[in-house]
Amino acid sequence: MKFVKPLAAGIVGAAALGFGGAASAQDCGSLTIAEMDWASAELMANVDKIILEEGYGCEVELIPGATMTTFASMNEKAEPDVAPELWINAVRDPLAAAVAEGSLHSVVEGPITQLGEGWWVDPQFVADYPELDTVEKVLQHPELFPWAEDESLGAFMGCPAGWGCQLSNANLFRAFGMEDLGWHLVDPGSAAGLDGSIARAVDRGEYWFGYYWAPTAIIGKYNLTLLEWETPWGGSENWDGCIVKPEQECADPQPSRYTESEVHTVITDRLQQEGGIAVDYLANRVFPGSVMNAMLVYMTDNQATGEDAAYEFLLTYEDIWSQWVSEDAASTIRDAL
Numbered sequence: 551m552k553f554v555k556p557l558a559a560g561i562v563g564a565a566a567l568g569f570g571g572a573a574s575a576q577d578c579g580s581l582t583i584a585e586m587d588w589a590s591a592e593l594m595a596n597v598d599k600i601i602l603e604e605g606y607g608c609e610v611e612l613i614p615g616a617t618m619t620t621f622a623s624m625n626e627k628a629e630p631d632v633a634p635e636l637w638i639n640a641v642r643d644p645l646a647a648a649v650a651e652g653s654l655h656s657v658v659e660g661p662i663t664q665l666g667e668g669w670w671v672d673p674q675f676v677a678d679y680p681e682l683d684t685v686e687k688v689l690q691h692p693e694l695f696p697w698a699e700d701e702s703l704g705a706f707m708g709c710p711a712g713w714g715c716q717l718s719n720a721n722l723f724r725a726f727g728m729e730d731l732g733w734h735l736v737d738p739g740s741a742a743g744l745d746g747s748i749a750r751a752v753d754r755g756e757y758w759f760g761y762y763w764a765p766t767a768i769i770g771k772y773n774l775t776l777l778e779w780e781t782p783w784g785g786s787e788n789w790d791g792c793i794v795k796p797e798q799e800c801a802d803p804q805p806s807r808y809t810e811s812e813v814h815t816v817i818t819d820r821l822q823q824e825g826g827i828a829v830d831y832l833a834n835r836v837f838p839g840s841v842m843n844a845m846l847v848y849m850t851d852n853q854a855t856g857e858d859a860a861y862e863f864l865l866t867y868e869d870i871w872s873q874w875v876s877e878d879a880a881s882t883i884r885d886a887l
Contacts, residue, residue, distance in 0.1 A: 578608040578828035581821055582630035584615030585856060589849050590662065590765045590842055591615075591635040592856025593863065598634055598832070600860055601871065604886040605879030606827050621645065624654060624818055631821040632832065635661060638812050645816070655822045657833045658815040664839025666811035667715065667763035670774040672748070675757040685807075686780045688759060692732035695759045703734040707747050707760025710740050714794065718808075719761050721793045725803040736760075748772055763811075767850040770843025779807035835874040841867055861887065 581602075585595040595612055602608040613630050615623075620633050621641045625648050638645055648654040669685050675694070682688050692704020706728060709715040716737075723735045738744040744760075745768050751758035752772050762769060764776070784793075784806025792800040793809075815832055822829060841863075849859045864871060864887055872880040 578602065578606060578826045579824065580609035580611070581632065581825060581828055582611045582613055583632040583634060584620045584630045585612040586615045586617070586620065586633070586635055589767070589846050589856070589859075593842075593845055593849065593859045594634040594661065594837065596856040596860035597863055597871070598632070598835075600864060600886075601835075601875060601879070601883060602828055602831065605875050605883045606831070608828055617641070621816075624816065628653070628818045628820055631818050631825070633816045634832075636814050636816045638814055639809070642812075645814075653819050655817050655819065656814040657817055657829060658836065660813060660836065661815045662765055662813060662837045662839055662842050664776075665764050665813055665842075666776070666808075667761070668779075668808040669777050670758075670760065670762045670769070671777060672752055672758040673773045673775065674752070674755060675759075676775050678757075683778065684780050685777045688777060689726060689728060689731055689733070695757050697734045697736065700734065702732075704732055705736050705759070706733050707736050707738055707744065707758065709761055710738055710744060715761055717796060717800075718789075718793050720797065721795070721800050721803040722806070722808075724797075725793070725805045748774070765839055765842040765846055767843070767846035770840075770845075770847040771850075781805045781807050783807050783810075831874060835871070838870065841870060 583595050583598055585592055599610040599612055602610050615630065615633065617637055617640055620630065621636060621644070623629055624633060625644060636645075645654065645656075649656060669688075671688065675682075679691075679694070682691060688694075695704040695706070697703045697705035706719075706723065708719040708723070720735060723729070723733070728735070736747075738747055744762070747760070748758055748762075748768055749772070750756075758774075762774060768774070783789075784804050788804045788806055789809055792803050793806065817825070817829065817832065845859055845863055848854060848862055849856075852858070854862065864883065868880075868884070871883075875883065
């Protein structure tokens with residue numbers, strides 16, 4: 551289910567608040583930004599801080615955050631002012647209610663492009679079999695992904711036991727009749743095991759098919775491709791009432807494309823009313839998925855902090871961030887780097 555209509559009234563687009571508009575003339579003053587506890591969100595929060603401080607003279611404080619705790623604090627205490635990368639599937643209903651009453655606003659639906667979770671393949675497979683470009687087409691060819699322990703079966707790499715995605719992948723495996731098609735659902739055992747399976751396959755020139763998500767360093771490092779689905783979304787009753795449940799609570803899973811991941815930049819009403827240029831900026835900045843993945847590779851390879859990575863991004867990708875700000879702001883930011 552797309553989360554569009556309830557948020558429409560709260561979205562402040564670039565067309566509505568252009569840099570020449572009245573709101574742009576307002577001083578953004580001071581604001582707080584959640585620095586979420588994963589790499590892409592750390593990077594985004596630090597980029598926002600540097601651009602707003604150096605480009606527009608704002609006073610920005612970063613505060614630690616996570617999806618549920620940050621949303622609860624914004625919803626109940628109107629603090630922090632900004633959640634740059636809020637994955638809304640877990641807070642969809644309360645966020646819709648907050649937007650409807652005007653206490654919170656979504657300024658960007660999709661601050662990172664090409665994000666989400668699903669089923670991926672490696673670049674060598676894409677090059678060798680460009681015609682097998684959907685999940686359903688790949689499912690007809692388990693022989694291309696032989697399982698190391700029984701090469702008569704195709705290996706589909708699922709999630710480690712205990713992860714939420716273990717349930718959804720196991721139930722989709724059943725829904726699509728993958729065992730009858732000749733597949734084996736592999737438990738990688740851990741996050742390291744999942745990442746290692748990708749690294750080994752690519753390094754050996756073998757094909758890899760399985761679950762992952764983006765933006766992540768692994769997707770960027772190994773250039774995996776997210777497969778499209780021919781199967782339509784199977785509905786919330788099937789997904790929420792079965793696919794994400796343990797097998798004993800999901801007797802008859804029905805085929806469905808993977809649930810759509812939605813990420814928004816969410817701000818408080820105080821910032822919406824008083825933030826001026828800060829709101830304009832946030833409404834304009836969208837990170838290309840390929841660039842974000844590349845930056846996550848940089849962070850991993852260099853053990854870089856969010857602040858370190860933010861400066862690297864600003865130095866490397868001026869062609870991208872300069873489109874988010876005014877010419878004057880771009881000049882002062884450039885001088886500060």
